[in-house]
Amino acid sequence: MIKVYPAASAHRFDHGWLKGSHSFSFGDFYDPDNTAFGPMRVCNDDTIAPGRGFGAHPHSDMEIVSIVLSGRLRHEDNLGNVAETEFGGVQRMSAGTGAIHTEHNPSDTEPVRLLQLWFMPRTRGTAPSYTTGRFDPARLEDRLLPVVAPERTPEIVDIAQDMTIYLGRTEAGRQLTFEQEDGRRIFIYLIEGQVKLPDGQLLQPGDSARIEGISRLALTAEADTLVMVIDLP
Numbered sequence: 001m002i003k004v005y006p007a008a009s010a011h012r013f014d015h016g017w018l019k020g021s022h023s024f025s026f027g028d029f030y031d032p033d034n035t036a037f038g039p040m041r042v043c044n045d046d047t048i049a050p051g052r053g054f055g056a057h058p059h060s061d062m063e064i065v066s067i068v069l070s071g072r073l074r075h076e077d078n079l080g081n082v083a084e085t086e087f088g089g090v091q092r093m094s095a096g097t098g099a100i101h102t103e104h105n106p107s108d109t110e111p112v113r114l115l116q117l118w119f120m121p122r123t124r125g126t127a128p129s130y131t132t133g134r135f136d137p138a139r140l141e142d143r144l145l146p147v148v149a150p151e152r153t154p155e156i157v158d159i160a161q162d163m164t165i166y167l168g169r170t171e172a173g174r175q176l177t178f179e180q181e182d183g184r185r186i187f188i189y190l191i192e193g194q195v196k197l198p199d200g201q202l203l204q205p206g207d208s209a210r211i212e213g214i215s216r217l218a219l220t221a222e223a224d225t226l227v228m229v230i231d232l233p
Contacts, residue, residue, distance in 0.1 A: 001213050002199050005034075007206025017052035020045050023189070023208050038185045038232040039161055042118035045189075045206065048073075049110050051121050053104020059095035063119040063159050065148055066091040066103070067167070067228075069191065071112030077101035081130040088137045090147050092157045094121065096128035115189070115228065121160045133157035135167075144168040144176055144229055166229045176219045178229055185232040186211040193225030 010021040011029035023043040025035045035041070038140040041062070051170040053074070066073060067090050074084045075091055078100040085091055093099060105112040135147050144166035145155075152158035168176045172193075180186065188195075195203045198218055203209060211217070219227065 001211065002197055002201065003210050004201050004203065005198070005208045005210070007204060009131070010206065010208075017049040019047045021206060025107065037187055039120040039163065040117070040187060040230065040232060041120060042116065043187075043189060043208065044116045045113070046116060047113045048103075049111055050105055050106040050107050050109055052113055054057060054102060056100050056102050058098060058100045059093070060098045061124045062095045062122060063121050063161055064093045064095060065117040065119070065157070065159065065165065067115045067117070067147070067165075069113045069115065071110045072106055072112055073105045074104050074110050075101060075130070077130055079130055083130075083132050087133060088134050090133045090135070090157045092131055092133075092148065094129045094160050095128065096121075099128040099130070099218040101130075105128055109160070115191075117230075119159070119161050121129055121165065122162065126160065131157060137147045140167055140169040140226075141174070142168075142170050142174060144178055164231045166231070167226070168229065169226045170221045170224075172221050172223045172225075175220050176225075176227065176229075178219070178231075179215045180231045182215050184215070186214070186217065187230040187232060189220075189228045191226040191228060191232075193227070194222035195225055195227055196220040 012021045068085045072086045148157045148165035190203040
């Protein structure tokens, strides 16, 4: 089953310093039929104005992943971590028993666009932790590159859940293929371009798809495309 959520169905907002969309219920946006997909709870596409950001705020028992698409994102937390990330960089905070952090745009001139993704952890009540990773953006071409997975490598950030986040880029007329074990879920978010799904549905930027009962996908690019695919239990 493939269920497409058009960008127009997401909760869009403009607070001046912060603009974006929520693909799931988040903050003051609540839809009882759209609160989760497996362990996934949040997919926010945010753009933060220069010099602005989120002040200190707490989290617990959540795996929080930030993927920067353009600009720079600065993270600071009460665990003593400080990091700045740009495209090619990924941040992961395991909030566990509790962590307090800030996120802001350190640039005076350039906005930062990021995807922030939240997932329930395999185990609640663990010690909080934070890490960053970096992948080579050139390796996204014509493939789905894993950037977050249970096991850490030099280019993959680890996460305390049985899931993998992939990013891929391809040109119009080419395909990205994806295979996973039977009985798992697939979440797709289109960042740029146009993608045709196996059933003929066309994804535009900001559209997402939630897929169950299908273990192999061929994604056909109808325009130059940047896409995120997540393999979920």
